[in-house]
Amino acid sequence: xxxxxxxxxxxxxxxxxxxxxxxxxxxxxxxxxxxxxxxxxxxxxxxxxxxxxxxxxxxxxxxxxxxxxxxxxxxxxxxxxxxxxxxxxxxxxxxxxxxxxxxxxxxxxxxxxxxxxxxxxxxxxxxxxxxxxxxxxxxxxxxxxxxxxxxxxxxxxxxxxxxxxxxxxxxxxxxxxxxxxxxxxxxxxxxxxxxxxxxxxxxxxxxxxxxxxxxxxxxxxxxxxxxxxxxxxxxxxxxxxxxxxxxxxxxxxxxxxxxxxxxxxxxxxxxxxxxxxxxxxxxxxxxxxxxxxxxxxxxxxxxxxxxxxxxxxxxxxxxxxx
Numbered sequence: 001x002x003x004x005x006x007x008x009x010x011x012x013x014x015x016x017x018x019x020x021x022x023x024x025x026x027x028x029x030x031x032x033x034x035x036x037x038x039x040x041x042x043x044x045x046x047x048x049x050x051x052x053x054x055x056x057x058x059x060x061x062x063x064x065x066x067x068x069x070x071x072x073x074x075x076x077x078x079x080x081x082x083x084x085x086x087x088x089x090x091x092x093x094x095x096x097x098x099x100x101x102x103x104x105x106x107x108x109x110x111x112x113x114x115x116x117x118x119x120x121x122x123x124x125x126x127x128x129x130x131x132x133x134x135x136x137x138x139x140x141x142x143x144x145x146x147x148x149x150x151x152x153x154x155x156x157x158x159x160x161x162x163x164x165x166x167x168x169x170x171x172x173x174x175x176x177x178x179x180x181x182x183x184x185x186x187x188x189x190x191x192x193x194x195x196x197x198x199x200x201x202x203x204x205x206x207x208x209x210x211x212x213x214x215x216x217x218x219x220x221x222x223x224x225x226x227x228x229x230x231x232x233x234x235x236x237x238x239x240x241x242x243x244x245x246x247x248x249x250x251x252x253x254x255x256x257x258x259x260x261x262x263x264x265x266x267x268x269x270x271x272x273x274x275x276x277x278x279x280x281x282x283x284x285x286x287x288x289x290x291x292x293x294x295x296x297x298x299x300x301x302x303x304x305x306x307x308x309x310x311x312x313x314x315x316x317x318x319x320x321x322x
Contacts, residue, residue, distance in 0.1 A: 002107070004017060004047070004048065004049055004107075005049055005094070005096070005105060005107060007049075008048075008049035008051055008105070009051070009096055009098055009103075009105075011051075011058050012057055012058045013056075013057065013058065013145065014056070014144075014145035015144070015145055016045060016048070016142040016143075016144060016145075017042065017045070017046075017047065017048030017049065017142070018048060018049055018050075018051070019038050019042065019048065019049070019050045019051070019145075019147075020050075020051050020054050020055065020056060020058060021035070021050060021051065021052040021053075021054075022052075022053070022054065022055055022056075022061060022063060023052070023053070023061075023063040024052050024068055024104075026067050026068055026071050029123050030123035030124065030125065030131070032079055033083075033121040033122075033123050033133045034121075034133055035050070035106075036079055036080055036083060036121065036133075037121060037133045037134050037140055037147050038050055038147050039076075039080065039088075039091065039106070039108055040080065040084065040088075040115050040117070040140055040147075041140035041141055041142050041147035041148075042108045042142060042147075043088065043090070043091075043108050043109065043110055043111045043115060044110075044111060044114040044115055044139065044140060044141050044142075044150070044154075044158065045110070045141045045142040045154075045157075046110040046161055047108055047109050047110035048108055048142070049105060049106065049107055049108065050105075050106040050108065051096070051098075051103055051104070051105060051106075052065060052068060052103060052104040052105075052106065053065045053101065053102065053103035053104055054098065054103055058098075059099065060098045060099045060100075060101035060103055061101070062101070065095070065102050065103060065104040066102075068093065068104045069093060069095055069104055071093065072247055072248075073089070073091070073092065073093060073247070073251070074089075074228050074229060074247050076091070077089045077228075077273055082119065083117055083118065083119045083121055083134075084115050084116065084117055084118055084119075085118045086115050086272070087227070087272040087273035088111070088115060088273070089228075089273040089274065090108070090109035090110075090111070091106060091107060091108045091109060092106075092107050093105070093106055093107075094106075094107060110161070112161075112162050112165065112270070113158075113162070113270075114139050114141075114150070114154075114155070114158050115139070116137065116138070116139050117134045117135065117136060117137070117138050117139070117140070118136060118137075119136060120132055120134065120135050120136050121133035121134040121135075134149075138150075139154070139155075141154040141158075220267045220269065220275055221275075223267075223277055224266070224267040224275035224276055224277040225275070225277075225278075226275065226276040226277070226278075226281075227273055227274075227275065227276070228247055228250060228273065228274065228276075229247070230276075231250060231276045231280070231281070232245050232246065232247055232249075232250065234281055235281055235284060235285075238281060238285060239285070239288070242288075243288060243292075243295060245284075245295065248299070249295050249298065249299060251302075252298045252299055252301075252302035253284070253295075253298055254266070255302060256298055256301060256302060259280065260274070264277060264279050264280075265277055265279055265280040265283065266280070
C-alpha cells in the first residue's frame with residue numbers, strides 16, 4: 001500500500017491529491033462525467049486517490065462498492081478517451097477498508113503532459129435541463145480540494161514536474177556509469193536505427209561476436225499491435241473455447257509475472273494505453289499447454305493477494321467515559 005493511499009484512507013478532508021465521493025452509480029453517465037473530470041484533474045496534477053464510499057469528512061457510509069470494484073477498468077479508459085482522445089489507463093481500482101466498511105480506492109497516476117478535454121462533458125440532470133462539467137479545450141487541475149480549469153501556474157508546475165522526472169533519469173544514468181565495473185565500455189546510441197536507404201542513416205558494424213550490443217529498428221505499432229480488448233479477442237480466437245480470457249486475467253498476469261517489464265511482451269507509448277505483442281499471445285498459449293489451470297491459478301493467486309494485502313486503516317479506540 002503506497003503512502004498516498006494510506007494518507008487518503010486516513011484523511012478527514014479532501015486535498016489536492018485526495019477526493020471523496022459518497023457514491024458512484026456505474027450505470028449513470030452523468031456521475032461518470034464528474035468522476036472523469038476528477039481523474040483527469042488529478043492525473044494532470046501529478047497523481048492522487050479518489051475514495052468512493054465516504055462522506056465529505058472521510059467517514060465511510062453504507063454505499064455498496066462491489067459493482068464498482070467489479071467494473072472493467074478498460075471501460076473507464078474508453079470513457080476517458082471519449083472526452084479527451086487519450087487512452088489513459090494509468091489507474092487501478094482497489095478495495096479498501098475504513099471503519100469496518102468497504103470502500104473503493106481509485107488510485108490515479110500522474111501524466112507527463114496534461115490531458116485536454118476535446119469534447120464537452122454535458123449530461124442530463126432531469127426536467128429538460130443539462131449540466132456541463134467541463135468544456136472543449138479546457139485543462140483541469142486540482143486547486144486544493146476542487147477540480148478546476150487550469151491557469152498559467154498549473155502549466156508551470158506541470159513543466160517543472162516533467163523536468164524533475166527527466167533530471168532523475170539523468171542522475172540514474174550517471175550513477176550507472178560511475179558505478180560500472182572496471183573495464184566496462186560505455187556505448188551511446190539513439191533509441192532506434194533509421195532506414196539504411198536514408199542519407200542520414202546511423203552507420204552500424206555487424207560482427208559475429210555474440211556479446212556485442214544488438215540494435216534493431218522497432219516500430220511498436222507492428223511489433224506490439226494489440227490493445228487490451230484486441231489482445232483478449234485474439235486470445236479467445238486462438239483458444240477456440242477451451243478457455244475464456246478476460247481483461248481481468250491479463251491484469252493478473254501483468255502483476256504476477258511483471259509483464260510490463262518485458263519489452264518483448266508489452267510497450268507503454270508516451271501517449272495512449274499499453275500495447276501487446278504476438279509474442280505475449282504465444283507465451284500465454286505455451287503456459288496453458290503446460291498447465292491447463294494457468295489462468296485460473298493466476299486469478300486465484302491475485303484474488304488471494306488482494307485480500308491478504310487488503311488496504312485497512314486501524315480505528316482509534318474510543319476513550320472510555322470515566
